[in-house]
Amino acid sequence: MFNAKSVALGAEPSAIRQLFAYGLQRKAEIGEDKVFDYSLGNPNVPSPAEVTEKLKQLTTQDPVSVHGYTPATGNPTVREQVAASLERRFGGDVTADDLFMTDGASTSVSMCFRAMVTPGATDEIIVPVPYFPEYRTWGEANGGKIVEVPSRSDNFQLDIDAIDGAINDHTAAVIINSPNNPVGVVYTKNTLEALAEVLRRASEKYCHPIYLISDEPYRELVFGDHEVSWVPDIYDDTVVCYSWSKSLSLPGERIGYVYVPKKASNAHELFTALAGAARALGFVCASATYQQVVGACADVMPDIKPYERNRARLMKILDDCGYEYIEPQGAFYLWMRALEDDAQAFSDKAKEHELLLVPSDSFGVGGWVRLGYCVAEKTIVNSEQAFHDLYNDYNK
Numbered sequence: 210m211f212n213a214k215s216v217a218l219g220a221e222p223s224a225i226r227q228l229f230a231y232g233l234q235r236k237a238e239i240g241e242d243k244v245f246d247y248s249l250g251n252p253n254v255p256s257p258a259e260v261t262e263k264l265k266q267l268t269t270q271d272p273v274s275v276h277g278y279t280p281a282t283g284n285p286t287v288r289e290q291v292a293a294s295l296e297r298r299f300g301g302d303v304t305a306d307d308l309f310m311t312d313g314a315s316t317s318v319s320m321c322f323r324a325m326v327t328p329g330a331t332d333e334i335i336v337p338v339p340y341f342p343e344y345r346t347w348g349e350a351n352g353g354k355i356v357e358v359p360s361r362s363d364n365f366q367l368d369i370d371a372i373d374g375a376i377n378d379h380t381a382a383v384i385i386n387s388p389n390n391p392v393g394v395v396y397t398k399n400t401l402e403a404l405a406e407v408l409r410r411a412s413e414k415y416c417h418p419i420y421l422i423s424d425e426p427y428r429e430l431v432f433g434d435h436e437v438s439w440v441p442d443i444y445d446d447t448v449v450c451y452s453w454s455k456s457l458s459l460p461g462e463r464i465g466y467v468y469v470p471k472k473a474s475n476a477h478e479l480f481t482a483l484a485g486a487a488r489a490l491g492f493v494c495a496s497a498t499y500q501q502v503v504g505a506c507a508d509v510m511p512d513i514k515p516y517e518r519n520r521a522r523l524m525k526i527l528d529d530c531g532y533e534y535i536e537p538q539g540a541f542y543l544w545m546r547a548l549e550d551d552a553q554a555f556s557d558k559a560k561e562h563e564l565l566l567v568p569s570d571s572f573g574v575g576g577w578v579r580l581g582y583c584v585a586e587k588t589i590v591n592s593e594q595a596f597h598d599l600y601n602d603y604n605k
């Protein structure tokens with residue numbers, strides 16, 4: 210009676226959401242402070258004051274002009290503000306016409322997939338593993354084939370030879386995400402340059418551009434000396450998908466963009482295809498209010514100190530217990546090795562100690578769990594004993 214694929218997708222459980230829902234229920238049963246919920250990537254740091262200021266200011270303006278539809282590509286003034294900010298930060302030649310305002314990175318990536326693949330033509334999108342699970346949903350829903358390529362097992366940087374080996378005539382795009390969800394790794398400039406070299410050679414060999422989709426909702430969340438490269442400087446055929454969900458702590462407000470650099474191959478046609486993709490997806494325009502907010506806050510940087518503190522506290526606890534993990538370089542996730550091969554079983558065991566850890570199977574690999582440490586500091590402090598108890602369950 211209904212579209213079978215939609216029914217299957219709607220019924221398919223998301224391990225992250227299931228764990229989050231379980232956490233809410235468990236908190237109601239035993240108390241907020243007794244459940245240590247590391248399941249979700251919902252920023253716990255309040256939005257910067259500039260966001261609230263702009264929102265207040267908008268309430269004093271003519272509501273009709275504030276809340277009306279904007280052009281599908283976005284409010285022209287906001288696109289100019291964002292373009293000017295990108296130029297200030299990264300140089301190059303960025304203008305409003307290169308930007309399409311969206312309702313977050315989800316829509317940005319989904320639009321790219323739809324614009325770049327032809328359904329039925331077996332067009333492929335290469336996805337380094339582990340990966341944000343919705344990439345598969347969006348890739349397949351838009352008619353593409355997702356090709357998983359494992360990352361390096363020692364440090365979870367991209368495995369350039371493996372990506373090279375996976376490219377063929379059907380490859381339309383490669384998607385990367387740095388700082389990375391779920392691992393917290395930031396790809397080094399050398400790694401990205403090596404990837405660019407492979408993509409340039411392959412584009413020439415197969416006589417069509419292979420686009421690099423750089424999904425960067427965590428761009429500003431980076432720790433220590435790690436640097437997030439501006440990917441369009443490294444590879445011309447890059448398309449940037451951005452979102453203010455994490456940087457300005459606005460995940461529920463739905464606001465982001467797609468940036469197509471002028472130097473990208475067939476940039477104009479690609480932009481037109483993105484506009485068509487947005488239309489086909491039923492996307493009318495990004496939130497008019499929040500477009501204005503991010504336009505005004507385009508240069509505002511997030512306060513990452515709370516994440517730095519949480520990261521340090523969590524690492525100390527895990528070190529004291531003896532867990533193995535990848536030291537987070539960016540975003541707000543920590544990738545920890547499960548104490549048994551079956552990550553789901555380990556996550557279930559963790560639940561017995563009220564620790565909610567997402568099993569890595571959700572991200573395309575076994576044997577690990579993801580900890581989202583964008584939580585209240587006291588959650589981390591109070592969870593110390595639970596981490597010890599969980600460790601001791603496996604090391605009696």
Ligand code: PLP
Nearest residue numbers: 250313314315341386390452454
């Ligand atoms: N891409 C990655 C890697 C993410 O982690 C997320 C959200 O967690 C998204 C895209 C979607 O973000 P948005 O809220 O901007 O749609």
